[in-house]
Amino acid sequence: MAAVCCSTLLVLMAWPAATAAAAVTPDSLLNICMDAKHHKTEPGPEGQLYGQCVLWKDNACCTANTSMEAHEDQSYLYNFNWDHCGAMPEKCKRHFIQDTCLYECSPNLGPWIDQVDSSWRKERIRDVPLCKEDCDQWWEDCQDAVTCKVNWHKGWNWTTGTNQCPKGAMCQKFKYMFPTAAALCEQIWSGSYRYTSYHRGSGHCIQMWFDPAQGNPNVAVAQYYARGNAPSTSPLSLLLSLLPLTLLAQL
Numbered sequence: 001m002a003a004v005c006c007s008t009l010l011v012l013m014a015w016p017a018a019t020a021a022a023a024v025t026p027d028s029l030l031n032i033c034m035d036a037k038h039h040k041t042e043p044g045p046e047g048q049l050y051g052q053c054v055l056w057k058d059n060a061c062c063t064a065n066t067s068m069e070a071h072e073d074q075s076y077l078y079n080f081n082w083d084h085c086g087a088m089p090e091k092c093k094r095h096f097i098q099d100t101c102l103y104e105c106s107p108n109l110g111p112w113i114d115q116v117d118s119s120w121r122k123e124r125i126r127d128v129p130l131c132k133e134d135c136d137q138w139w140e141d142c143q144d145a146v147t148c149k150v151n152w153h154k155g156w157n158w159t160t161g162t163n164q165c166p167k168g169a170m171c172q173k174f175k176y177m178f179p180t181a182a183a184l185c186e187q188i189w190s191g192s193y194r195y196t197s198y199h200r201g202s203g204h205c206i207q208m209w210f211d212p213a214q215g216n217p218n219v220a221v222a223q224y225y226a227r228g229n230a231p232s233t234s235p236l237s238l239l240l241s242l243l244p245l246t247l248l249a250q251l
């Protein structure tokens, strides 16, 4: 019993120091823009946001110019060609436009920002918990679109200045490339999104689409995850959160 007591105390004493050293407080993850290619340094109102990006006009990490470019084929943003295996149907493309708007404009992705060592950005997003409906609809509407790659972040032939299918990569319908909605949302941007079974409006998943008249639902979702209420808490942090109770019980 003594050994349990003292190692418990030791952990408790070391814990606040370790947390302070990391210097990530819950609030520093809220209302921020990632350090990437086109993001503003800080979020703020943008009266002129264009088209599908207009949802973020009250508080955005994108400029009006970026929001307009997000709707262009092969825009100056990334020179990315959606039509690399033939024209992408409009009903599918609108999901890629919305995905670009969320990525460029949302100030609520802080809990999922990760450092990267890349020539064109210092930060990226990883494992953003996407609402089930947003991912399912994306997959549904893109069944007949065609592509030659599962991971669109890597492996293209860029010699012409835009992405072309690399040699040997066959163009196939999305439904064969991505057998499930989860495969599409999780693999296409190499783990930027995580498929969840949470529903829109649950407060536990990020919505790519929302009704701005009701406010931005992702504000509360970021708060929920930043404050560590996430259900995917690791066993270690769960143990740590229970320790004070254990200690009290022993006194």
Ligand SMILES: *[C@@H]1O[C@H](CO)[C@@H](O)[C@H](O)[C@H]1NC(C)=O
Residues within 6 Å of the ligand: 065, 066, 068, 069, 076
């Ligand atoms: C956005 O800005 C870039 C760089 O200044 C420019 O080349 C591009 O034409 C602009 N796009 C729009 C739609 O205004």
Ligand SMILES: *[C@@H]1O[C@H](CO)[C@@H](O)[C@H](O)[C@H]1NC(C)=O
Residues within 6 Å of the ligand: 157, 158, 159, 160, 164, 165, 166, 167
């Ligand atoms: C890349 O594309 C260029 C131009 O289309 C082509 O000549 C070259 O063989 C391609 N390389 C690979 C590795 O696919």
